[in-house]
Structure formats: structure tokens, C-alpha cells
Amino acid sequence: MKFQIGAEIFEKFPGLNVGIVVVKGIDNRGKDEGVLEGIKDLCRDIRNEFDKGELSENPKIGAWRNAYSLFGAKSKKYKCSVENLYQMILDGIELCSINKIVDIYNFISIKHMIPVGGDDVDKVDGDIRLGFAKGDEPFIVLHSDEIKHPKEGEVVYVDDKEVLCRRWNWRECDKSKMTEETKNVVLVVEGLPPFSEAEVEGVLEELSSLVERCCGGESKRFVLNSSTHEVEF
Numbered sequence: 001m002k003f004q005i006g007a008e009i010f011e012k013f014p015g016l017n018v019g020i021v022v023v024k025g026i027d028n029r030g031k032d033e034g035v036l037e038g039i040k041d042l043c044r045d046i047r048n049e050f051d052k053g054e055l056s057e058n059p060k061i062g063a064w065r066n067a068y069s070l071f072g073a074k075s076k077k078y079k080c081s082v083e084n085l086y087q088m089i090l091d092g093i094e095l096c097s098i099n100k101i102v103d104i105y106n107f108i109s110i111k112h113m114i115p116v117g118g119d120d121v122d123k124v125d126g127d128i129r130l131g132f133a134k135g136d137e138p139f140i141v142l143h144s145d146e147i148k149h150p151k152e153g154e155v156v157y158v159d160d161k162e163v164l165c166r167r168w169n170w171r172e173c174d175k176s177k178m179t180e181e182t183k184n185v186v187l188v189v190e191g192l193p194p195f196s197e198a199e200v201e202g203v204l205e206e207l208s209s210l211v212e213r214c215c216g217g218e219s220k221r222f223v224l225n226s227s228t229h230e231v232e233f
Contacts, residue, residue: 001121003186003222004230006131009155013067017197018130018224019189019204022121022233026217028100029180035103035214042110043089052090055083060113063192071132071155073167081115081169100215101178105187108207114195115169116207118187119176126160128186130168139163140174186233187211197223 003020010016055061056075064080079087085106088095095110097103101118109116119128135152139162150156150166157164165172169190178185187207191200201223208219222231 001124002127002230002232003224004127004129005224006129007229008132009130010226010229012070013192014226015193016225017191017195017200019191019200020222020224020231021187021189021204021208021211021219022185022222023187023208023211023215023217023219024184026101026183026185026211026215028178028182028215030100031097032100032103032214035100035107035210036097039095039103039107039110042107043095046086046089046110047092050086050090052087055086055090058113059194061086063194064115067155067192068167071153071168072151073154073170078167078170081117082109082113084170085110086113099178099180099182101182101185101187101211104210104214105207108189108203108210112203114200114203115190116187116203117165117169117172118178118185119164119172120178120182121176121184121186122182123176124159124164124186125162128157128159128164130155130157132156133158133163137163139166141166142172142174142177144174197225 061083065075068075105116133150133154133156138147155168189203204221208221
């Protein structure tokens, strides 16, 4: 399997670094109480340190709002994944446990204020590619069976058959969602400036170590940027 990012993405979003952790042979059953306690502690700290009305002024959130506007997504209506998590936290909504691997990447995402997501690679058809949508690709949102389509020019993750995630990291598909039965995953950390390549690598290292400690398996890490557009694993 290949993970590819179109050159046009790096041209449109200079300074982008996309980190990838591939983990094979995980045990995703049960919960990890340490991770869940960590999420609770972070939520408390976020509520003490951040004001919802000023969230957009944070450079890490502002970078994603600007990126969304560049492909036509209105920031008041469509939030990147990490801004959505922060808004839920600031609204007093508890982040429910999904499963170990999702809990881990949510923990890393809110800790570093960086979008993190992923797919069960055994459910992906062919390769994964990040690029601009043609507008006719099928998409079935998480926990749904209704087929929709992205807008032309929207940033999307796709495999050989359908859209895996719309508006970059806004909504994930149902097909490749991770469950307790998931054994092999690809996790993605998306760093726009002010995040540097070194900082993204640091987040990747923490993420892979936490996954291996809590879920087992063997991991490999990669960073894609303007110099390296694809990896094969």
C-alpha cells in the first residue's frame, strides 16, 4: 500500500508536514484507563486556559481556518478536527471513549493542538491519497449509509474506490473506521506552520510509543512534505 500526497497540495499549502504512523498487529480491545485519565486532565486544563471566543486567534487553529478558506470551506460552518474537539471541550461536552486507538489519537491531538486521524488499513481499497476532489467521488460518512459527494476542489483523502475523509480532516468515512477488532492502522498527524517538521516528528514519536505501549504491535514512522510525496508500506 502507498500513501501519497499530490504535489498540488504542497503548492497550495507551503510548509505542510504530514506525519504517518503505520502500526501492525495491535490489540484494540478494552480501554486504557491511563489514556482516559490523561484526556480528562487535558480537558480540565483546556477549560482553564482557553476561551471559546478567542480560540480562532490561536496560531495553530488560525492556520487551519486559513487552509480551509483556501479550498472554499467556510470556517464558521466547517471546523478542522482539532478545533472541533476543543470547541466540544469548551462547551462542557465530555469526550466519550471510542476504543483504545481512537482515544490515543484524540489524546495526542488535544495535547498538541494538531489534527490526528486514521484508518483501519485492512478496510482500505488500494492506496491512500490526499488531493483535491473532482466532485464525483462517493462518500459515506461515519455511522451512515447515505452516499454523498465532495465539492470540486475540496481537499480529501481517497482510496481507489471512495473518499475516506472530507474537507481534509473534517469528517471521516464509515468504511475504514477503527473498531475493537482492528489489527492494522495508519495514523496521520497533519502539521501546518507554525508546526515545523521536527515538531511533527516529535508528535509522531510520542504517538507511536503510546500506541505500542497500550495496544502492542510494531510501528513505523514517516513524514511527507514538499520533498517526499509518498511512502510505501
